Amino acid sequence: MAVNWARSGSPWLIHFNTGGCNGCDIEFVAAITPVYDVERFGIKLQGSPRHADILAVTGPVTVQIAHSLKRVYDQMPSPKFVVALGTCAVSGAPFRNCYCVHGGVDSVIPVDAYVPGCPPKPEAMIDGIAKLLQKIRGTKG
Amino acid sequence: MVAYEIFQLVVFPGALFVICLAFLYEWVDRKLFARVQGRYGPLYTGPAGILQPVADFLKLLSKEDIVPRACDANLFFAVPVMYAALPLTALFIMPIAAPEALVSFEGDLIFILFSFGLMTLLIFLAGWSSMSRFSAIGSVRSALQMLSYEIPLGLVLVCPAIAARSLSVSGIVQWQAANATWGAALQPIGLAVVMVCMLAELELVPFDIPEAETEIVAGWRTEFTGRRLALFRMGRDLEIVLVSALVVSLYLGGAQQLWLVPAAAMFVIKTAAVVAVFSFARALFARFRIDQMIAGMWKYLLPIAVAQVVLVQMGLGA
Numbered sequence: 001m002a003v004n005w006a007r008s009g010s011p012w013l014i015h016f017n018t019g020g021c022n023g024c025d026i027e028f029v030a031a032i033t034p035v036y037d038v039e040r041f042g043i044k045l046q047g048s049p050r051h052a053d054i055l056a057v058t059g060p061v062t063v064q065i066a067h068s069l070k071r072v073y074d075q076m077p078s079p080k081f082v083v084a085l086g087t088c089a090v091s092g093a094p095f096r097n098c099y100c101v102h103g104g105v106d107s108v109i110p111v112d113a114y115v116p117g118c119p120p121k122p123e124a125m126i127d128g129i130a131k132l133l134q135k136i137r138g139t140k141g
Numbered sequence: 142m143v144a145y146e147i148f149q150l151v152v153f154p155g156a157l158f159v160i161c162l163a164f165l166y167e168w169v170d171r172k173l174f175a176r177v178q179g180r181y182g183p184l185y186t187g188p189a190g191i192l193q194p195v196a197d198f199l200k201l202l203s204k205e206d207i208v209p210r211a212c213d214a215n216l217f218f219a220v221p222v223m224y225a226a227l228p229l230t231a232l233f234i235m236p237i238a239a240p241e242a243l244v245s246f247e248g249d250l251i252f253i254l255f256s257f258g259l260m261t262l263l264i265f266l267a268g269w270s271s272m273s274r275f276s277a278i279g280s281v282r283s284a285l286q287m288l289s290y291e292i293p294l295g296l297v298l299v300c301p302a303i304a305a306r307s308l309s310v311s312g313i314v315q316w317q318a319a320n321a322t323w324g325a326a327l328q329p330i331g332l333a334v335v336m337v338c339m340l341a342e343l344e345l346v347p348f349d350i351p352e353a354e355t356e357i358v359a360g361w362r363t364e365f366t367g368r369r370l371a372l373f374r375m376g377r378d379l380e381i382v383l384v385s386a387l388v389v390s391l392y393l394g395g396a397q398q399l400w401l402v403p404a405a406a407m408f409v410i411k412t413a414a415v416v417a418v419f420s421f422a423r424a425l426f427a428r429f430r431i432d433q434m435i436a437g438m439w440k441y442l443l444p445i446a447v448a449q450v451v452l453v454q455m456g457l458g459a
Contacts, residue, residue: 006199009186037180039171042193048275048359050207050366053200077205077366 007053007079008137010042011129014052014076018069018105020059023119024086028058031122038126041133049075054129055109060088060095061102073109081112081132085125090114154237154405156229162409163378167194169413170381170420177424194378201371209271209364216270221365221372224263228379231256235386236314236396238405245311250302253310253387254295257342260380261287264351267373268361279360282431283351286341289438290348293446294338297331300453301391304328310387314395324392331449332392334442336418339384341434343377345419347426348434385415 013032017025032038032045046052049072061069073082084105087093091104105111112135115128149155168183168191175182183190208217234249236242242249261283268280301324302308305316317323325332341348352360362373389395389411396408429437 002199003203006196006203009196010193010200034175034178034180037175037182039175039180039182040184040190042183042186042190042196046359047354048363050364051359051362051370053204075207077207079204 004137008133010044011053011081011133011136012044012046012051013054013056013129014046014049014072015056015058016069016072018057018059018065018089019062019101020086020088024058024089027119027122028056028085028125031125036122036126038129041130043129050077052076053080054132055080055082056085056125056129057082057089057105057111058085060092060098061105061108062100063102064100066102066108069105069108081136082109083113083115083125083128083132084111085115085128086120087116087118090116093118149243150233155233155243158237159229159232159379159382160375162412163375163382164194164198165191166381166385166413166416167378169416170423173417173420174424177421198371198375201374202368204367206367206369207364209273211272212364213270213272216266217369220263220267220270221369221376224260224267224376225372225379227256227260227263228376228383232379232383232386234310235383236311236390236404237386237408238396238403240311240314240318240395240397240404242311245309247312248308250298250308250310250313253383254298257294258287258291260342260376261291264361267365268351271361271364273364275358275363276361278357279351279363283344283361285431285435286344286348286350289435290338290341290442293334293438293442294342296443296446296450297334297338298387298391300328300331300449303450303453310390310395314390314397317394318397323394328392328449328453330445330452332388334446334449335388335392336422337442339388340419340422341438343381343384343419346423347429349428350431350434353428381416381419382412385412385419388415 015028055073055076082105084090088095089105092101095101096103102108113128113132115125117124151157172182183193186193186196208214231253233244234242234253264283265280268276301313304327305313307313307316344351362370365373389408393411396404398404399407
């Protein structure tokens with residue numbers, strides 16, 4: 001109970017681009033600016049995967065970067081969660097079945113929340129993460 | 142009587158009070174930092190987000206504990222515990238609830254200076270033992286930084302001791318109380334130098350070179366996870382309390398009763414003001430490069446510190 005409260009109250013993010021066009025990255029960076037103030041939820045952006053709880057992935061997973069994504073995921077201490085930001089990260093979108101694309105993020109590592117959009121607005125990203133936090137707290141299936 | 146002494150050591154003004162104060166000041170720091178940037182800061186964890194540091198601490202305690210295969214296991218296990226224990230030990234020397242500290246002896250100011258040096262040494266060992274290239278760069282930067290700020294800091298901290306003819310923190314507080322004055326009024330240059338050096342000691346923003354996130358991931362604590370990281374964060378918070386307590390004791394009159402306000406409340410108000418200065422500095426400045434920092438400390442801060450010692454020896458501000 002207290003542990004779930006602590007986990008949902010202090011989610012630390014790490015951002016990983018798996019080969020996207022940087023559209024989602026710009027929106028993600030916008031989402032952590034003072035205008036949206038995600039520190040209200042206790043969200044902090046961390047540099048090291050060792051410190052992070054939530055891996056925020058943008059972009060379609062290319063064949064070349066798939067093993068790096070897996071490795072960053074493995075470096076994070078559990079319990080760890082993954083948020084796929086943008087349609088490319090959700091499914092691979094227009095690049096699905098391309099010779100160099102592995103697929104969506106869930107073709108490499110398990111994903112806990114999907115935020116579709118090309119790119120999703122910062123509000124949508126924060127909403128997706130807030131819904132994941134509700135899931136961690138156990139108030140919503 | 143023995144029960145009261147144990148209560149003093151464990152609860153108030155001992156370990157428990159100081160740890161609560163450490164968590165409170167992390168919240169104060171984050172809130173003020175957010176307000177300067179025009180945001181709210183932590184808001185939903187407890188009333189106005191006041192439980193945010195507690196949530197961070199509990200979460201880190203409950204996380205997986207990863208030990209890299211290449212690390213020096215003994216050091217890797219020992220350093221976080223020592224890093225949290227050292228400032229907690231040093232805080233017993235600080236007068237918190239009365240002008241007389243729980244532990245005080247002639248020369249405890251030197252012990253405080255020594256513990257600051259030891260903290261940096263522990264940081265160096267932490268980065269070195271984790272065998273990561275980012276940690277190694279961070280720890281070497283931390284040691285370089287210490288070589289430049291320790292000397293002006295040591296010189297300037299001697300000045301209140303010269304003025305009060307006492308090398309004990311409690312003695313300096315009692316001297317200020319007896320003469321109805323503040324160290325800051327007598328030695329304003331010294332106070333300024335100490336504040337700059339303490340920003341470097343705490344690795345706060347103008348001098349957060351050892352953990353520069355944009356350059357070297359998380360610096361010396363890159364490889365630490367779970368409860369080791371929690372201990373490092375708590376050690377840092379306790380160090381902020383220790384540093385602000387030292388500044389308050391030497392320069393701002395320390396824990397003295399003011400009319401009906403008890404000494405402990407005055408201590409909390411004054412240390413919170415010092416923490417506020419730190420978080421404003423953190424919000425207003427950008428990071429220096431390591432060479433700029435070292436050159437600046439040796440070229441400008443050291444002569445100013447020497448000037449302060451000379452002024453005190455000439456009888457000004459003593």
